[in-house]
Amino acid sequence: MFVRKISLLTVVVAALLPALAGAQEADTALARIQQNKAVTIGFRESAAPFAYLNESKQASGYSIDICNRIAQEIGRKLNIPHIETRYVPVTPQTRIPLIANGTVDIECGTTVNSLGRQEQVDFSYAVALAEGRLLVKKTSGIQDLSDLNGKIVALAAGTTAERYVRAALDRNKINVRVLQVRDNAEGLLAVNSQRVDAFVNDAVLLGGVLRTAPNKDDLAIVGKPLSFEQVAFMVGKNNSGLLTIVNGTIARLLASGELHRLYDQWITPYGVPIEGEVDTLFKIEAIAE
Amino acid sequence: MNYQWNWGLLLRAPYAGWLLTGLGWTVALSIAGWLIALPLGTTIGIARTSSSRWVLRLSGFYVSVFRNIPLLLQMFVWFFVVPELLPAKLGLWFKRDLPAPEFWTAVLALGFYTSGRLAELFRAGLQAVPRGQRMAADATGMNRAQALRYVVMPQALRIILPPLTSEFMSIVKNSSLALTIGVLELTAQSRQIENFTFHGFEAFGAATAFYVLVALVLNLVMVCLQRTLALPVAV
Numbered sequence: 133m134f135v136r137k138i139s140l141l142t143v144v145v146a147a148l149l150p151a152l153a154g155a156q157e158a159d160t161a162l163a164r165i166q167q168n169k170a171v172t173i174g175f176r177e178s179a180a181p182f183a184y185l186n187e188s189k190q191a192s193g194y195s196i197d198i199c200n201r202i203a204q205e206i207g208r209k210l211n212i213p214h215i216e217t218r219y220v221p222v223t224p225q226t227r228i229p230l231i232a233n234g235t236v237d238i239e240c241g242t243t244v245n246s247l248g249r250q251e252q253v254d255f256s257y258a259v260a261l262a263e264g265r266l267l268v269k270k271t272s273g274i275q276d277l278s279d280l281n282g283k284i285v286a287l288a289a290g291t292t293a294e295r296y297v298r299a300a301l302d303r304n305k306i307n308v309r310v311l312q313v314r315d316n317a318e319g320l321l322a323v324n325s326q327r328v329d330a331f332v333n334d335a336v337l338l339g340g341v342l343r344t345a346p347n348k349d350d351l352a353i354v355g356k357p358l359s360f361e362q363v364a365f366m367v368g369k370n371n372s373g374l375l376t377i378v379n380g381t382i383a384r385l386l387a388s389g390e391l392h393r394l395y396d397q398w399i400t401p402y403g404v405p406i407e408g409e410v411d412t413l414f415k416i417e418a419i420a421e
Numbered sequence: 422m423n424y425q426w427n428w429g430l431l432l433r434a435p436y437a438g439w440l441l442t443g444l445g446w447t448v449a450l451s452i453a454g455w456l457i458a459l460p461l462g463t464t465i466g467i468a469r470t471s472s473s474r475w476v477l478r479l480s481g482f483y484v485s486v487f488r489n490i491p492l493l494l495q496m497f498v499w500f501f502v503v504p505e506l507l508p509a510k511l512g513l514w515f516k517r518d519l520p521a522p523e524f525w526t527a528v529l530a531l532g533f534y535t536s537g538r539l540a541e542l543f544r545a546g547l548q549a550v551p552r553g554q555r556m557a558a559d560a561t562g563m564n565r566a567q568a569l570r571y572v573v574m575p576q577a578l579r580i581i582l583p584p585l586t587s588e589f590m591s592i593v594k595n596s597s598l599a600l601t602i603g604v605l606e607l608t609a610q611s612r613q614i615e616n617f618t619f620h621g622f623e624a625f626g627a628a629t630a631f632y633v634l635v636a637l638v639l640n641l642v643m644v645c646l647q648r649t650l651a652l653p654v655a656v
Contacts, residue, residue: 225612228621229622232423233423248619249618251427251618252425289609311603326517327517327522
């Protein structure tokens with residue numbers, strides 16, 4: 133009886149698997165947009181200034197502004213006059229399933245591009261650089277990674293910081309203990325309560341932490357950037373048509389200087405202006421017509 | 422569904438190692454938490470059957486505090502609040518110098534929470550032993566401690582063995598909440614794999630399989646224990 137049940141279960145699972153793996157047609161997202169006359173944007177609710185819910189509970193931020201322009205461009209390309217833009221909140225845990233099952237067409241948040249992740253989704257051109265830096269108490273005297281030997285460092289769960297921090301530490305033969313914190317607020321709490329000596333995260337996000345910190349005069353963001361990672365938008369695999377429109381829109385916004393204006397409006401106040409690597413990136417990505 | 426399956430990924434370095442260390446932390450959390458919960462829970466459970474009104478009240482208060490406050494909240498209190506209430510030096514030691522402070526904080530939270538649940542289990546078990554047993558012990562000249570040790574407790578333990586098994590399984594599953602204070606146990610490691618590779622279904626699938634495996638092993642051990650301890654006469 134038991135054996136029969138198991139074999140029945142195996143048959144059912146085996147029958148379902150190809151159905152799951154099947155639908156691999158190209159540009160399913162564009163077909164979906166055409167059918168619904170709407171673009172669904174996945175956004176993060178608390179990743180200011182990239183994407184967050186503002187005071188009136190509307191999706192807003194740097195990534196959202198760019199994606200709204202992308203949605204308009206999709207409407208023009210597909211000849212849908214009044215294309216609707218829908219916003220679906222995503223978290224680091226739900227973003228992949230929601231893209232995989234077609235709930236979300238484009239994810240517009242603070243997702244970092246990596247080769248490992250590219251096996252699962254495709255990324256657009258970068259719209260910002262994530263530079264890993266250190267948030268410390270001024271009294272700690274920590275200036276750079278080399279001051280961290282024997283210290284404790286906080287990393288935010290759900291980021292890729294762990295990888296480059298470990299690499300940098302191994303390269304410089306520095307020995308630290310790592311504590312994972314859930315989000316930026318907890319990272320700040322860990323620094324303030326002396327649980328850790330430094331909190332490593334993207335400089336823009338740390339800038340946001342510093343702005344809201346009650347004791348911002350006691351804190352500083354220090355150190356040479358530990359990494360340059362690309363912040364980009366995600367689309368499902370096999371959607372080259374959609375990805376072409378996304379990338380084309382970013383390139384045109386860069387060429388016209390509008391993206392620079394959005395960047396200055398949203399990101400520059402957080403302490404990472406368009407200079408150095410960001411400037412170079414924007415020049416390279418402004419691909420001509 | 423537009424998803425690229427890759428189960429082989431779980432066997433590759435470093436992800437296989439992450440899963441196994443995660444499993445190790447989960448087992449360590451559960452056992453260490455259990456070692457706090459069992460003696461504490463037994464003591465408080467016995468106190469709950471005391472005839473002294475003060476002991477009854479105090480133990481009742483203990484149970485309502487640790488059993489009624491959600492475990493997640495208790496974790497946060499142990500992690501964020503308790504060290505700040507301690508004298509500065511001790512608090513700093515608790516936060517920094519103790520080896521693996523997150524782990525021990527989680528063990529405390531798990532242990533105390535489970536002890537509150539075990540206390541009620543022991544109380545119910547002790548009260549389920551027929552009153553005549555206690556009276557018979559009295560009649561043979563045993564004092565209360567002896568009656569508890571030689572007559573009532575051995576029978577109560579056998580009665581509560583099956584629900585005790587569920588509590589042991591619960592502590593394994595509850596240990597996943599330790600990820601909120603930074604312990605990289607099984608669930609945290611599978612999240613980490615999801616985050617690095619975007620193969621979340623595979624990572625969480627593997628974690629699920631490990632949890633089921635631990636539960637099955639536990640169940641097997643407890644069934645064996647039950648068989649060994651079974652009395653010729655049913656209680």
